[in-house]
Amino acid sequence: MTDFRTASASMTDALPRPGPGWGWILLYGIVSAGIGVLAFVWPFSATLAVTIVIGSFFLVSGVFAIIAGIAGKGYESRGYTIAYGILSLIVGLMLVFSPVAGAISLTLLVAIWLAVRGLMEIRWGIKIRAGRVLMLILGVVNLVLAILILVTVPFSALTLPGFILGFSFLLGGITAIASALSHRSGTPAFKMAS
Incomplete structure (x- = not known):
């Protein structure tokens, strides 16, 4: 009887244990994919919503x-801070109250964001082992999408950012879901290549 318990315990110890936090990675992937689908279904609304939110931040x-700037008497960069604040207010007002015009400007920012993200994902994909192919594909897709935006501005500026953000979030969510399931089986979430 003791031999059976010992053998059973050693078999259980030999099985890989789920990585900590795999459920959160999975949840992030599902939410990201869901946001991607919604943005893809309503690209014009997604573009305008993002424009208004960013305008509010400005x-x-x-x-x-x-x-x-006004309260910081004696502050060396006081003039710069006030000028920056006024510029931010102007840009924010333009984005919030004229989201169509702001969307065209935002389209260029989205292209830059996708290009930088794509380069980072390609670099990260070269370093990791688990999920390497998906990460490299995601990086290449994001670079292609950035180029696509730049080629089609201003004609598709009102829907293309919604489509591109939706596709990027969807693919990012799928990548996170695959990573979470791999991590659940005991593979380290962010294992680097040797």
Whole structure:
């Protein structure tokens, strides 16, 4: 009887244990993929929503910069801080109250973001072992999408960012889901290549 328990315990110890936090990685992947699908279904709405949200961030940043510049007597960069705040307010107002025009500007920023993200994913994909192929594919896709945006501006600026963000979030979510399932089986989540 003792031999059976010992053999059973050693077999259980030999099985790989799920990596910690795999459920959170899976949840992130599902949420990301869901956001991607919604943005893909409603690209115009996604583009305008992102434009308004970013405009709101500029407005808040501008207000606080102006307050800091006015209140910061003796502060060496006081003039710069106030000027930065005014510029942020102008950009924020444009994005919030004229989201169509802001979307065209935002389209260029999305292209830059996708290009940088793609390069980072390719670099990361070269370093890791688990999920290497998916990470490299994601990086290449994001670079191609960035080029696609730059080639089609301004004609598709009102829907293309929604499609591209949706596709990027969807593919990123699928990558995270695959990573979580691999991590659940005992593979380290971020194991680097030797």
